[in-house]
Amino acid sequence: MSEAIPPRDAVVAQLFEMFRRSGFEGVSISDVSEATGLGKSSLYHHFPGGKADMAAAVLEFARMWLEAEVVAPLAAEGSRAVRVDRMLSALDTLYGGGSKPCLLASMLLGDNASKRMVKSAIARWVSALAEALVDTGVSAPEARARSTIAVSQIEGALIVARALDDKAPFRQALASVRASLLK
Amino acid sequence: MSEAIPPRDAVVAQLFEMFRRSGFEGVSISDVSEATGLGKSSLYHHFPGGKADMAAAVLEFARMWLEAEVVAPLAAEGSRAVRVDRMLSALDTLYGGGSKPCLLASMLLGDNASKRMVKSAIARWVSALAEALVDTGVSAPEARARSTIAVSQIEGALIVARALDDKAPFRQALASVRASLLK
DNA sequence: GTCTATAATAGGATAGAC
DNA sequence: GTCTATCCTATTATAGAC
16 A cells, blocks of 8 residues: 555656646657656656657546546536535646646647647536536526636636736636626 | 838748747747748848747737737727727737637747746736726726736637637637626 | 667758858 | 758657666
8 A cells, every 4th residue: 555656647747747837849858857857768668659648648637637626526516606616726726826837728839639638628628617507507508608708717817827927817817707607 | 112021021920920829849940941931041140049039029029019909009099999999809810810829828838038028018918908998987906907807818718719629719708808898 | 667878860050152 | 141061969769788
């Protein structure tokens, strides 16, 4: 039971931080080697497909995080306020209160093979939120519209907060999103 | 009067499209050479500082665009609706109705030296919008808050629209932003 | 699983002719 | 201002020992 954290998972956690911050092209294998303390060959042992493999692993990690921290909490029992607050709380943590970029947005740049995974993650997020609204009395089209705007607002606030080097826009966005979802 | 477009300006226009799509790290000099039809030495003739110089030129271009197409139209005479609509119309064009990324957001990735210019551009945008609101009867703190949220929403909608490969979220965001600014 | 060493290529940048 | 040729470094990726 005293097993250490499987190296691969620890590496994925590091990769997550690197890719979200610098995007796919902005991360080099040498960077990863330095950040993880693992030699290049070790990295290729864990990710035989190289950098593309690393990106895929990180996006898969993000997908699982989304299921556990957003989709499930939104679907679980409770009032709309309780469900929405669970999501917002998880997002606040994920994004470091507005100081850390969204991996999905960062992976969207360029010709990236990741685009399909990003698309399905964003779609899943919007749908899960819309479903929670429908569950609590909002019409389906209205729920989709509000959910899309909510996700947009959060993504945009992360950009503005990071550009201005000020967490306030993100805090403000969370409050604004909450109000418009509970309205 | 029959002067051709100065090559440098034409190159900057191309660079704008490349950087907004792929970010700083995602664009190589070879890419630029291919896209513009100019050899590398020609590029270095126009941009002695290399790629960093290209990025700076593009951000300067963006700054001028913002002054001409957003700041000035927002400051010019007219009702709040007229001013806001001028800005939204310019943005709709710039962003191709939601299909083209924001250069500022794309240049935000990584350790980029561009961060200062991105910051001042976003700050300028928010301030110009806030000023138009104050001019038309909104209190200063409320104007800043609404403006920040408006810019966030537009930036976020661009991400969601591109992720989902669907312009609808952007259209929806423009409408939502308009309503909340005119409210 | 991890390391050292190395190959192969792409990327940024310059020299010098025209 | 643009081209061809070239340099140097960084980058991706692999080989093979331990």
